[in-house]
Amino acid sequence: MHSADNPPYITRFAPSPNGPLHLGHAFSAIVAHDLAQASGGTFLLRIEDIDGARSRDRHAETARADLAWLGLTFEEVPAQSQRIDSYRSALDRLVAMDLTYACTCTRTEVRTAQKAQGLSPETYPGTCRNARRSLDEPYAVRLDMAKAAALTGPLDWTDRLSGKHRIVTETLGDPVIWRKEEPASYHLAVTLDDAADGVTLVTRGTDLAASTPYHRILQELLGLSVPIWHHHALLRDIDGTKLAKRKGSPSLADRRLAGEDGRAIAKRLRAGELPSGISLR
Numbered sequence: 001m002h003s004a005d006n007p008p009y010i011t012r013f014a015p016s017p018n019g020p021l022h023l024g025h026a027f028s029a030i031v032a033h034d035l036a037q038a039s040g041g042t043f044l045l046r047i048e049d050i051d052g053a054r055s056r057d058r059h060a061e062t063a064r065a066d067l068a069w070l071g072l073t074f075e076e077v078p079a080q081s082q083r084i085d086s087y088r089s090a091l092d093r094l095v096a097m098d099l100t101y102a103c104t105c106t107r108t109e110v111r112t113a114q115k116a117q118g119l120s121p122e123t124y125p126g127t128c129r130n131a132r133r134s135l136d137e138p139y140a141v142r143l144d145m146a147k148a149a150a151l152t153g154p155l156d157w158t159d160r161l162s163g164k165h166r167i168v169t170e171t172l173g174d175p176v177i178w179r180k181e182e183p184a185s186y187h188l189a190v191t192l193d194d195a196a197d198g199v200t201l202v203t204r205g206t207d208l209a210a211s212t213p214y215h216r217i218l219q220e221l222l223g224l225s226v227p228i229w230h231h232h233a234l235l236r237d238i239d240g241t242k243l244a245k246r247k248g249s250p251s252l253a254d255r256r257l258a259g260e261d262g263r264a265i266a267k268r269l270r271a272g273e274l275p276s277g278i279s280l281r
Contacts, residue, residue, distance in 0.1 A: 008041035009201040013067070013074070014190070016048045017059035020251035021066050023278070024205075024235040024243035027269050031232050032203040033072045034270070043072065044197055047079040048190075050183055055081075066252040069262035077197050080189055087184035090192055090222055091141065091177065099147050099221065100177070102139040103128040122210060123173035140185075141178035145169055145217075152220040157212055160201065160230040167213040175214050191215045195224035203230045207242060238277040 011032040015025060036043040045067065049055040060079070067074060094100050105113075105127050113125035124142065149169035158164050177188040184192075194202060209231045219226050234242045243249040256262060274280060 006039050007200070009036050009039045010042045010044065010197070010199050011036040011201050011203050012044040012046050012077075012194070012197060012199050014046040014048050014193070015060075015063050016051050016054075017056050017063065018051050018054040019059060020253050021063055022243050022249040022251055023265075023269070023275070024249065025063075026066070026070055026252055026266065027235050027280075028203070028205060028232070029067060029072060030070065030266055030269055031230070032201075033074070035201060035203060035230065041200075043074045044199070045074040045076045046193060046197065047076075048193075050080045050084075050189065052181060062253050066256060066262075069252070069256045070266045071263040072266070080193065083189070083193065083196070084183050086192055086196065087178075087189055090188060091184070093222065094143065094177065095141075097151070097221070099144055099151070100141050101129055101144060101174075103142045103176070104137055104139045119173075123171075124175075126174070129174065138180040140176045140180045142174040143177050143187075143214075143218075145172050145174050148217055148221060152217055155213075155216055155220055157216040157226075158228050159209075159212075160228050162231070165212075167216060169213075169217075172213055177218075187211065187214050188218065191218045191224065192222075194227060195219070195222075198225075200225075200227050201230055202227050203232060205234045205242070206231045207234060233280045235274065236279050236281060238279075243278070 013029040013032050015021060033043045035041075045064070047060045047063070049060065064076075091100075109127070110125065113119075113127055114121065114123065117125050119125055128142070129144065146169070155167045156164050157167065175187050176185045179185050183189075212229055216226070218224070236242050252262075255265070268274075272280065
């Protein structure tokens with residue numbers, strides 16, 4: 001049952017099919033699922049499969065099986081690979097607004113310039129901002145944050161846990177919105193997808209909170225709906241780092257195929273009963 005203070009949320013879980021899911025993914029999916037269910041809302045599954053050759057259909061199928069094994073019911077919406085035209089249309093709009101520029105920098109060049117200028121890893125050093133780059137070589141497209149902020153004016157975003165946040169644009173870098181290898185970057189794709197899917201509560205880990213100001217600005221520039229966010233704590237290893245596919249964290253599929261009870265695992269995660277060596281923070 002929902003009320004004026006607890007609306008029927010539309011939430012989503014949006015895994016990239018570039019590897020198996022682990023307990024960290026399970027916790028994130030459970031948070032989104034339970035918030036939707038408790039409010040009488042809808043829990044969506046969206047497969048974010050535009051990570052080039054790393055995306056695999058078999059990982060998407062495994063993710064669906066894992067969610068069902070955990071006892072989570074969901075409605076699946078179109079995968080990102082089916083939305084490329086919408087991304088390109090949004091890019092064209094931002095280009096027409098003179099808010100973008102081509103960037104030919106490699107990651108190594110960006111890191112070197114950041115170190116030389118004493119910048120944070122999130123801040124682009126501005127190498128290509130005022131340069132004329134040859135479009136005959138591979139390039140990414142960046143959003144000029146200074147121009148964008150001048151157009152949007154002051155903006156806020158609201159987190160369900162931590163309240164209202166004012167965006168300080170001076171601390172933001174110029175994010176990539178279109179990748180060299182195509183297509184859209186995470187920032188542009190997820191912002192458009194959430195609006196298209198009617199998501200009203202964006203649930204994700206605290207590690208992604210730094211991305212939210214960029215998404216809020218893109219929403220304003222493109223006239224998109226504005227959700228509430230819910231940045232939850234992360235499951236972390238004993239060394240304090242978050243669980244990750246690349247670290248070989250035990251997969252849900254392995255647990256499922258070994259005969260473990262997925263619903264029991266979900267119940268323990270809800271209760272904060274975590275395996276030895278794993279904490280929630």
